[in-house]
Amino acid sequence: MDKIAIRGGTPLKGEIKISGAKNASLPLMAACLLTDKPLILENVPQLSDIESMGELLTQLGVSVDVGPDSTTLCAKDLNSTTAPYDVVRKMRASVLVLCPLVARAGEAHVSMPGGCAIGPRPIDLHLKGLEALGATITLEEGYVHAHAPNGLIGATYTFPMISVTGTENLLMAATLAKGETRLVNAAREPEVGDLADCLNAMGAKISGIGTSTLVIEGVESLNGTTHKVIGDRIEAGTYAMASALTGGNVRLRGMRLDLIPTVAAFLRQAGVQLDEEGNDILVKAPKGRLKGVDVMTEPFPGFATDLQAQWMALMCTSDGASMITETIFENRFMHVPELCRMGANITVHGSSALVRGVDKLKGAPVMATDLRASVSLVLAGLVAEGETLISRVYHLDRGYEKVEEKLRACGANIERRG
Numbered sequence: 001m002d003k004i005a006i007r008g009g010t011p012l013k014g015e016i017k018i019s020g021a022k023n024a025s026l027p028l029m030a031a032c033l034l035t036d037k038p039l040i041l042e043n044v045p046q047l048s049d050i051e052s053m054g055e056l057l058t059q060l061g062v063s064v065d066v067g068p069d070s071t072t073l074c075a076k077d078l079n080s081t082t083a084p085y086d087v088v089r090k091m092r093a094s095v096l097v098l099c100p101l102v103a104r105a106g107e108a109h110v111s112m113p114g115g116c117a118i119g120p121r122p123i124d125l126h127l128k129g130l131e132a133l134g135a136t137i138t139l140e141e142g143y144v145h146a147h148a149p150n151g152l153i154g155a156t157y158t159f160p161m162i163s164v165t166g167t168e169n170l171l172m173a174a175t176l177a178k179g180e181t182r183l184v185n186a187a188r189e190p191e192v193g194d195l196a197d198c199l200n201a202m203g204a205k206i207s208g209i210g211t212s213t214l215v216i217e218g219v220e221s222l223n224g225t226t227h228k229v230i231g232d233r234i235e236a237g238t239y240a241m242a243s244a245l246t247g248g249n250v251r252l253r254g255m256r257l258d259l260i261p262t263v264a265a266f267l268r269q270a271g272v273q274l275d276e277e278g279n280d281i282l283v284k285a286p287k288g289r290l291k292g293v294d295v296m297t298e299p300f301p302g303f304a305t306d307l308q309a310q311w312m313a314l315m316c317t318s319d320g321a322s323m324i325t326e327t328i329f330e331n332r333f334m335h336v337p338e339l340c341r342m343g344a345n346i347t348v349h350g351s352s353a354l355v356r357g358v359d360k361l362k363g364a365p366v367m368a369t370d371l372r373a374s375v376s377l378v379l380a381g382l383v384a385e386g387e388t389l390i391s392r393v394y395h396l397d398r399g400y401e402k403v404e405e406k407l408r409a410c411g412a413n414i415e416r417r418g
């Protein structure tokens with residue numbers, strides 16, 4: 001099982017090309033199920049989660065052709081409407097095939113995802129929304145069985161709490177429903193907007209993009225299109241913190257500040273200089289130590305939960321303290337004991353963690369537990385004295401394309417060990 005070894009202390013200098021967004025690519029790939037025409041996606045990152053989605057779609061009968069510059073998906077001949085447990089349990093985002101399958105084929109049989117490291121993560125909102133659109137849902141032997149043999153009917157569905165993939169799933173279903181659908185209290189994450197833009201290019205009629213109310217006029221069928229996946233704002237936020245933490249000066253290529261509005265505001269509060277130049281963000285660390293800044297995770301445009309672990313690593317050596325409150329997931333502090341092994345001073349009380357800045361972190365053997373926790377250990381390793389050895393880095397490979405290459409190109413002393 002691969003490990004990553006880092007010797008800290010080198011300020012990052014240079015540039016990092018931001019890859020296409022994992023969390024935009026996954027729903028966009030599922031959207032191919034809505035049409036029998038080819039969907040061509042550009043800027044899809046090479047990640048294990050993307051491969052898993054490709055495998056699932058192939059099992060359903062989709063032709064998936066991964067080229068050097070684009071991925072072509074065509075669901076002309078579907079031969080299954082079942083997403084099996086062994087695939088879904090590996091990647092929860094598999095649930096994104098549920099609604100497109102029902103909209104296109106009138107039925108879907110998708111394994112319940114089960115919990116994951118960061119929380120139980122139910123899919124009840126996906127199911128309630130699909131029922132609101134006229135599907136009948138039964139749960140048997142760990143599978144969701146959804147049927148709408150006469151097609152879906154447009155309706156108004158209000159999310160009792162904001163759900164990113166719940167919004168994406170129902171948005172896809174609504175494009176082929178008869179009549180108008182209104183999704184109220186919809187997620188406003190940029191990845192939802194990217195999906196909506198692609199669906200409109202395929203012939204859907206979606207308005208309110210970027211707001212919390214999406215209005216969809218159903219159409220008979222959708223065409224194919226060519227769509228470029230937006231940049232990964234979570235990757236960009238992660239590398240911005242890597243530059244800030246190491247006293248660095250890094251250009252992030254292919255990212256805009258309006259995709260990370262709250263993270264940018266807090267980085268500036270901590271003393272980091274952020275500038276935009278064309279389609280790039282320049283991240284310059286302050287001369288002295290960073291200031292401690294409190295954050296609370298919230299749905300977009302609030303501070304992204306997917307950047308919480310990284311912010312915690314950033315604050316470990318700050319001049320002061322930072323109260324970090326996680327409001328989205330129930331168990332997203334598993335990086336705390338690992339950071340403490342490196343000398344961090346962090347106390348957890350329920351959904352809040354108090355980080356008191358220490359003078360320095362010391363390298364140590366640590367273990368990755370989930371995708372974003374694993375990258376927080378990389379950040380800590382970049383600034384720690386001595387060597388940090390991170391195990392279970394398969395978590396990292398789910399969401400960060402070529403992480404060692406990108407960091408090594410900016411001077412980091414980092415290598416992968418088999």
Ligand code: EPZ
Nearest residue numbers: 023093121122123124125126162163164165166306328329
């Ligand atoms: C998406 O997950 C992202 N994944 C997550 O990124 C991200 O952390 C999360 O949104 C929040 O921003 C993808 O886009 C593939 P939610 P999702 O539905 O859609 C509860 C990463 O690291 N909920 O917005 O599954 C849920 O338990 C991953 O890239 C229900 O109760 O998250 C959570 O507490 C991790 N019932 C909250 O809502 C439901 O039916 C928000 O979840 C759905 C969700």
